[in-house]
Amino acid sequence: MSQYLRSIFYISKYTFLEILKSKIMMNVVLFGAFLIFLCLVASEFTYGVPQKVALDIGLGILSIASVGISIFMGVNLLAKEIETRTIYMILSRPIRRSAFLFGKLIGMAQILLLNICLWGILVLFTYYFLGGSFQSLIIWSIFFSFLEALIILCIVTLFSLITNPTMSVIYSICMFIVGHATSETLLLVKKSYLLSKTVKFIFIFFPNLSKLNIKQHVLYKQSMSMSYLLGSSGYALIYILIVILICILIFRTKRLD
Amino acid sequence: MITFKNISRKFKNDFWSKSFYALTDVSFTLSEGDLVGFLGANGAGKTTLIKILMEFINPTDGKIIFDKKLGSNKQEIFSKLGHLPERPYFYPYLTGLEFLTYMGQLANVPSGEIKKQISYWSSKVNISHALDRKVRSYSKGMLQRLGLISTLIHKPQLLILDEPLSGLDPIGRKELKDIFLELNSQGVTIFLSSHIVADIEQICNKAVVLQKGRILYEGDIQSLLKKHIKSKLLLELQMPSFNDPPAYINIIHRQNDTYIVEVDPKDKNQLINETLSNNGEILSLNYQSPSLEQIIYEIGIKL
Numbered sequence: 001m002s003q004y005l006r007s008i009f010y011i012s013k014y015t016f017l018e019i020l021k022s023k024i025m026m027n028v029v030l031f032g033a034f035l036i037f038l039c040l041v042a043s044e045f046t047y048g049v050p051q052k053v054a055l056d057i058g059l060g061i062l063s064i065a066s067v068g069i070s071i072f073m074g075v076n077l078l079a080k081e082i083e084t085r086t087i088y089m090i091l092s093r094p095i096r097r098s099a100f101l102f103g104k105l106i107g108m109a110q111i112l113l114l115n116i117c118l119w120g121i122l123v124l125f126t127y128y129f130l131g132g133s134f135q136s137l138i139i140w141s142i143f144f145s146f147l148e149a150l151i152i153l154c155i156v157t158l159f160s161l162i163t164n165p166t167m168s169v170i171y172s173i174c175m176f177i178v179g180h181a182t183s184e185t186l187l188l189v190k191k192s193y194l195l196s197k198t199v200k201f202i203f204i205f206f207p208n209l210s211k212l213n214i215k216q217h218v219l220y221k222q223s224m225s226m227s228y229l230l231g232s233s234g235y236a237l238i239y240i241l242i243v244i245l246i247c248i249l250i251f252r253t254k255r256l257d
Numbered sequence: 258m259i260t261f262k263n264i265s266r267k268f269k270n271d272f273w274s275k276s277f278y279a280l281t282d283v284s285f286t287l288s289e290g291d292l293v294g295f296l297g298a299n300g301a302g303k304t305t306l307i308k309i310l311m312e313f314i315n316p317t318d319g320k321i322i323f324d325k326k327l328g329s330n331k332q333e334i335f336s337k338l339g340h341l342p343e344r345p346y347f348y349p350y351l352t353g354l355e356f357l358t359y360m361g362q363l364a365n366v367p368s369g370e371i372k373k374q375i376s377y378w379s380s381k382v383n384i385s386h387a388l389d390r391k392v393r394s395y396s397k398g399m400l401q402r403l404g405l406i407s408t409l410i411h412k413p414q415l416l417i418l419d420e421p422l423s424g425l426d427p428i429g430r431k432e433l434k435d436i437f438l439e440l441n442s443q444g445v446t447i448f449l450s451s452h453i454v455a456d457i458e459q460i461c462n463k464a465v466v467l468q469k470g471r472i473l474y475e476g477d478i479q480s481l482l483k484k485h486i487k488s489k490l491l492l493e494l495q496m497p498s499f500n501d502p503p504a505y506i507n508i509i510h511r512q513n514d515t516y517i518v519e520v521d522p523k524d525k526n527q528l529i530n531e532t533l534s535n536n537g538e539i540l541s542l543n544y545q546s547p548s549l550e551q552i553i554y555e556i557g558i559k560l
Binding site for chain 2: 007011086088093094256
């Protein structure tokens, strides 16, 4: 393994370990218990299809909570490191700044994956407990929630490189909301050629998160083509890669004082 | 080993405010084997210069030239360099051992060697007992010691230490100063920043003094001290009846019948004779040698 990859591996390993040992993980477990409770309570308010309501509520909360954790982790990624000067200890080693950023992001992505897997299992458990049947689309939906949270993690990291933590959170939430409204907005403006082109151009920069929202299909057991699922995954991964590259370009010359 | 060439650094607090220079035209050389004290009051620009050296920030003007011996690129140079930032703080949920292992791994030290180094240095700085504890439970002094081990774990040839003695008790300060002297005797070049002049005077052979971002003095500490030894002598004497002091002495301090007087060396014998003939006693006799702190203070006022 090259020195560059080794640095990324060590940074991600200890980032993962540090967060795992922190109180965040305790909150994640508590939130998981709350999630089951909420799913069960919500299913009581319906007649005939409790498993569907439990799944709807469970997947929805899983998605929003993962984005919340992403924002929380991403905004602290650099700000806290600089504030506590831990970044100086790391960057005074023979490692590149890009390796530091990659390592940190991978470590956090591992935490996100762990959270989502844990919550996903709880949601599935509740769903089966209430009589639901297996569909592969549920797994895809959970996977898409992970990709969505990853996109937000990268976006909040990008904003934290160019602005203060409060503004980074606000901008990231705006990106999340706009990202989910992309498809609807394009439908609204499609009658006007100029407006539609302008909105399309602007939306190049915003993540089209509605591509990753397949909850309706899951709930109504609609089938989705593999090409759509792979295409959406590919879109998310390319978007993530581009944002990471921009982050690295900025971070390489960023003043760390 | 390292040459700082006309380093200047301009800062601006915000968009509307006027920019100011934290460093102006700073030039000096750090030679191999030196133990250099980097002195300056709080806000003099010491940490800014160290941040420029570590490439955390760029200089507005000037450049830093590393000796070819250290390497040709950043990775090579930094693998031979150990840096301890001011008031270091580490990942609070990792244990001391995990953190040190992490630092060793990032510096490409083989795992066996990491264990050996951790064991050696942790017993040397008396922190072995706390290595299994989470860093968040460490005191300020323990963090400083942990930071020092992480700086030394890859056996660097050059140490850049920013206020390494702050937050330590007197015993801890002594231990660390002894370590610096030991490392220096083994050939490690040390660049040590501090605002406590006495520490630098005790252990360093050279000093670089910074005031308001400019170099006030750069060079040998001993020659600076010798240059400022005063020609007058200080005598401490006891005189039961010293009612009419001679004109050639200057009484600096008096407590009951004990006097501290300043006298020209040529009048020394006369004063001693007079004191003894008046049933007095000479308690001490010294050349006035100001401390480095006093000298720096004087140089600063002259500028």
